[in-house]
Amino acid sequence: MVLLDIKNLTLEIDISGSWVKALDKINMVIHEKQIHALVGESGSGKSLIVKAIVGALPVRWRITADRMTWKGQNLLTMTVKARRKIIRKDISVIFQNPINSLDPLLTLGQQLQEMLPTDNLTKTWFWQRNKQKRELAINLLHKVGIKNHQLCLSSYPHQIPNDVVQKFMIAMALASEPKLIIADDPTRGMEVTAKTQILKLLSRVNQVKSTSVLFVSHDLLAISNMASYMTVLYCGQTVESGDLLQLRKRAFHPYTQALLNSAPSFRKDLPPKSPLSSLDGTIPTLHNLPIGCRLGPRCPRARRECVAIPQIRRVHTHFYSCHFPLHWEAK
Amino acid sequence: MTKVLLRYTNLVLATLFVLSLLSFILAYLFPGQAIENLTGLRLLELTERQNSELKYAVDANILVQYWHYMGELFAGNWGVSFSSGLPLIEDVSHYLPASIELSAYALFLSFFIGLPLGFLAALRHHKFTDYSLLSVSLLGYSIPVFWLALILILFFSLQLGWFPLSGRISLLFEIPRATGFILIDILLSDSIDKSAALTSALRHLILPTLSIAVVTTTLIIRITRRSVIKTLNSEFILAAYARGLTPRQVLMRHGVRNALIPILPLLAMQFPTLLTNAMIVESIFSWPGIGNWLIQAIYQQDYPAIRAGMLAVSVLVVIFTMSIDLTIRLTDPRRRRAERATI
Numbered sequence: 001m002v003l004l005d006i007k008n009l010t011l012e013i014d015i016s017g018s019w020v021k022a023l024d025k026i027n028m029v030i031h032e033k034q035i036h037a038l039v040g041e042s043g044s045g046k047s048l049i050v051k052a053i054v055g056a057l058p059v060r061w062r063i064t065a066d067r068m069t070w071k072g073q074n075l076l077t078m079t080v081k082a083r084r085k086i087i088r089k090d091i092s093v094i095f096q097n098p099i100n101s102l103d104p105l106l107t108l109g110q111q112l113q114e115m116l117p118t119d120n121l122t123k124t125w126f127w128q129r130n131k132q133k134r135e136l137a138i139n140l141l142h143k144v145g146i147k148n149h150q151l152c153l154s155s156y157p158h159q160i161p162n163d164v165v166q167k168f169m170i171a172m173a174l175a176s177e178p179k180l181i182i183a184d185d186p187t188r189g190m191e192v193t194a195k196t197q198i199l200k201l202l203s204r205v206n207q208v209k210s211t212s213v214l215f216v217s218h219d220l221l222a223i224s225n226m227a228s229y230m231t232v233l234y235c236g237q238t239v240e241s242g243d244l245l246q247l248r249k250r251a252f253h254p255y256t257q258a259l260l261n262s263a264p265s266f267r268k269d270l271p272p273k274s275p276l277s278s279l280d281g282t283i284p285t286l287h288n289l290p291i292g293c294r295l296g297p298r299c300p301r302a303r304r305e306c307v308a309i310p311q312i313r314r315v316h317t318h319f320y321s322c323h324f325p326l327h328w329e330a331k
Numbered sequence: 332m333t334k335v336l337l338r339y340t341n342l343v344l345a346t347l348f349v350l351s352l353l354s355f356i357l358a359y360l361f362p363g364q365a366i367e368n369l370t371g372l373r374l375l376e377l378t379e380r381q382n383s384e385l386k387y388a389v390d391a392n393i394l395v396q397y398w399h400y401m402g403e404l405f406a407g408n409w410g411v412s413f414s415s416g417l418p419l420i421e422d423v424s425h426y427l428p429a430s431i432e433l434s435a436y437a438l439f440l441s442f443f444i445g446l447p448l449g450f451l452a453a454l455r456h457h458k459f460t461d462y463s464l465l466s467v468s469l470l471g472y473s474i475p476v477f478w479l480a481l482i483l484i485l486f487f488s489l490q491l492g493w494f495p496l497s498g499r500i501s502l503l504f505e506i507p508r509a510t511g512f513i514l515i516d517i518l519l520s521d522s523i524d525k526s527a528a529l530t531s532a533l534r535h536l537i538l539p540t541l542s543i544a545v546v547t548t549t550l551i552i553r554i555t556r557r558s559v560i561k562t563l564n565s566e567f568i569l570a571a572y573a574r575g576l577t578p579r580q581v582l583m584r585h586g587v588r589n590a591l592i593p594i595l596p597l598l599a600m601q602f603p604t605l606l607t608n609a610m611i612v613e614s615i616f617s618w619p620g621i622g623n624w625l626i627q628a629i630y631q632q633d634y635p636a637i638r639a640g641m642l643a644v645s646v647l648v649v650i651f652t653m654s655i656d657l658t659i660r661l662t663d664p665r666r667r668r669a670e671r672a673t674i
Contacts, residue, residue, distance in 0.1 A: 054573040060457070081577075088575025101570035103585045104665045105592070114584065115574060156664045172574075 003180055003212055004030040004053065007067035011045075011052055011236075013286065014060060020286050022061075023048055023236045024294075027312065027319070030180065030214055035206055037223040037244065038216045039259065040233030043283045046216045047096065049233075050184045054087050055080075089117070092173035096185045098165040102157040108168055109153030112137045115175040140171040144201055163194035170201055174209075181205065182214045187222065199226060220263040224248065232256045235283055235294040242318035252318070252325035254301050255279075293322070301326075332661070339657045346649050354642040355400050361634040368634040369400060370410045410635040412628070419639040422624065427643060428511025429499065430620035434609045436540045438602065441548035448548075449555025450590075454582075456560055464552060471549035476608045480542040480615045487538060494538050497617035501531040539616045543608050547601050554594050562590040592663055599655035603648050 011023035023045050030036045040046050051057050053068075055075075068075045070086055078086075095101040102111055113133045121129050134153075141149040144167045157165060166186055173181050183202060187195040203226050206213050215227055223230065224244065231241035232255065240253040248266070251257045260266055261277045281298045290296045292307040299306065301324050310321045358368040366372075391399075403409070409419040452464040488496045499513055500506065504523055506516050517528045562568065563586060571581045610622025617623065621640060628636035660666060 051569070051573070054575075056569045056573040084575045084577065086575075087573070091575075093570070093573045095566070095570055095573075097566060100566040103567050103571070103589065105588050105663075106585070107664075114576075158665060176575075 001032045002029055003032055003071060004028070005067055005069045006065060009052060009063070009065040009068060011048060012062040015286060019062065020289065021236060022286060023052070026238050028231055028238070028241070030212055032212055033206070033210045034229055035203070035213045035215055035227045037227035037230040038214060038233060039218060039220065039223060039230060041218065041283050044233045045236040046233055047184055050093060050182050050216060053182065054091060054093055055083055089176060090179040092176060092178040092181050094169045094173050094181065094183045094186050096188050098162065098169045099157050102165070104157055107154055107156055108160070109137060112140065112153070112172055112175060115172050117176050140174055143174065144168070144171045145197065146171070163190050163198065166190070166198055167201065170198070174205065178211060180212045180214065182216070184216045187217070187219065195222070202226065220259065221265050232259065235289070237294050237321070239295065239322070240320040246318055250327055252320040252327060253322045254299050254326060255295050257326055335660060339653060343649065343653050347646060350642060350645050350649070351401060351404070354638050355397055357638050363634065368638065370635065372411065409639045412636045413633045414631045419636060422636070423621065423639055423643045425511065426619060426621040426624045429513070429618060430606070430609055430613065430622055432512045433539055433543065433613070433618060433620060434605050436536060437543035437547065437609065438605060440540055440544040441551050445548040445551025446555055449552045450559055452552065452556040453559030453563065468549035468552045471545045474545065476542060476546060477611050477615060479545060480612050483538050483542055495535050499532065499535055499619060500528065504528045504531060539612050539618055543605060543612050546608060547605050550601055551598060554597050558594045559586070559590040562586055592659065595659050596656055599652050602651055606644065606648060
């Protein structure tokens with residue numbers, strides 16, 4: 001069953017008087033029980049997509065989409081209230097920077113209890129309800145592997161190490177028993193053991209509760225272990241999306257290939273002391289975006305036709321948008 | 332906790348020491364004999380015996396002199412005024428409460444008007460309400476206090492006759508002095524018609540309070556607006572929205588406290604400005620406060636009075652700002668040390 005269906009999502013930002021497309025025709029479909037990876041460089045608009053889905057964007061930015069539905073309900077045309085209800089109930093977000101996305105003046109316990117849906121409480125009196133809330137909160141903490149719940153619940157966000165706060169954020173995300181968890185670069189800046197714990201936790205949630213996960217990251221290694229489906233983003237455009245294994249085996253878009261090549265762990269044929277490959281140049285700023293395919297200036301295969309925006313083409317479940325895809329001649 | 336308290340006490344003591352030193356040095360900087368400026372006594376008018384006692388202290392080392400000065404200061408012997416010959420401590424404790432009363436009301440008034448308006452402007456950021464509040468506050472900020480006070484007198488007292496021109500209370504009332512704060516004194520006294528006295532006192536209060544409060548209100552609006560906008564754009568507010576909380580919940584649970592904590596020290600810093608404005612307004616409205624008294628002292632070159640008044644006012648300001656700072660420092664959980672423990 002399709003949970004989230006996004007077609008041609010465009011986000012325009014007003015930068016000193018002119019409207020710039022920060023996201024340009026994004027397509028994404030998230031199915032039930034799926035771990036969907038969203039990959040791209042920093043500044044490619046990954047977090048913007050997340051914010052657009054949950055509606056946490058400034059009001060002045062313009063969002064348009066042909067389709068943006070949650071289980072068939074249109075998210076863009078529904079009232080703000082209805083949308084908030086859906087998000088409260090079905091979608092949870094884990095943010096990049098866990099400490100900054102928690103209120104610095106409230107204890108973690110207060111913030112976790114705020115997230116518990118009130119319909120799950122069976123008791124009637126408020127002291128009973130408070131006690132039940134506390135028990136639920138402690139249960140959640142145990143689920144994500146925080147053992148010292150007493151200390152954790154009574155601490156303020158800045159008093160707790162980063163990876164524990166991230167685990168706590170996952171507990172918060174689980175509080176409403178959502179259908180979809182959006183993890184926006186949850187392992188950023190963490191050392192390997194903490195990272196593995198977080199990733200394991202997310203995959204376990206996916207397996208045990210059959211929750212879908214939209215995993216936003218640029219950590220290809222982590223993604224290839226977890227995800228089944230991948231969407232590659234470059235500078236606000238989706239360049240390629242498809243089954244992860246297929247994508248790894250045969251990427252059509254030069255950018256996807258470059259991305260895969262840039263991760264040394266994927267290249268078993270790499271001889272020692274050989275230079276690591278990377279695309280020349282950097283991602284363009286929003287002030288001067290190239291026309292047509294935005295990869296154009298950096299693309300090793302670019303030709304004159306690339307100044308026109310490439311259409312989305314499809315091979316089975318594999319979508320790509322490129323005029324001159326790799327493996328084309330071979331096909 | 333105790334460390335913080337100790338540090339603040341230390342800071343207050345150091346500041347007060349510098350202030351006392353300044354006031355002591357002032358006596359040497361003013362024209363005339365230092366001993367006259369310190370005590371307010373004219374040497375020529377004293378008996379031989381008193382004179383010799385003073386001489387004994389004057390001829391000593393300057394540090395010993397300072398020691399004597401501090402001793403007298405703590406004993407409550409601040410010298411006498413040149414012009415009236417009354418003990419200064421009585422004068423100061425008579426006039427200071429009137430000023431504190433006026434400033435406190437003005438401060439409360441500007442808080443009550445400024446904070447909600449600042450929040451309103453921030454919530455309607457980039458909209459008509461925001462811009463109009465901003466321009467009104469700019470207007471209020473640029474009006475000089477003395478001019479505003481005169482305009483208010485001209486319009487409300489002379490033209491319309493709604494409010495009295497000057498003073499604290501109608502001369503018909505004889506309020507027995509207990510605390511020095513007139514509204515409290517009225518409530519404490521039992522010999523007079525309380526409601527009539529209260530009305531009269533309030534009518535006298537309105538114009539001076541208004542003219543002081545305008546500048547502070549506009550400042551508070553601007554500071555609050557900036558801080559609220561900054562808070563509402565911060566990451567945890569967006570995260571709270573993303574968790575599906577309503578705007579009302581977000582503002583009340585996460586917005587207000589976070590917006591207020593950084594601005595309260597700034598608002599406390601407005602107190603000295605307010606007091607300065609109060610001094611100007613006092614002399615315009617003939618309010619019997621410390622400002623009016625100090626300005627009179629300056630006119631009459633009453634050096635002991637200037638010294639004592641300056642010391643009293645600055646000590647008041649220092650203690651007030653420090654205590655607000657300390658309260659915020661102790662209540663802000665972000666500043667609390669992490670107790671290191673494994674979780």
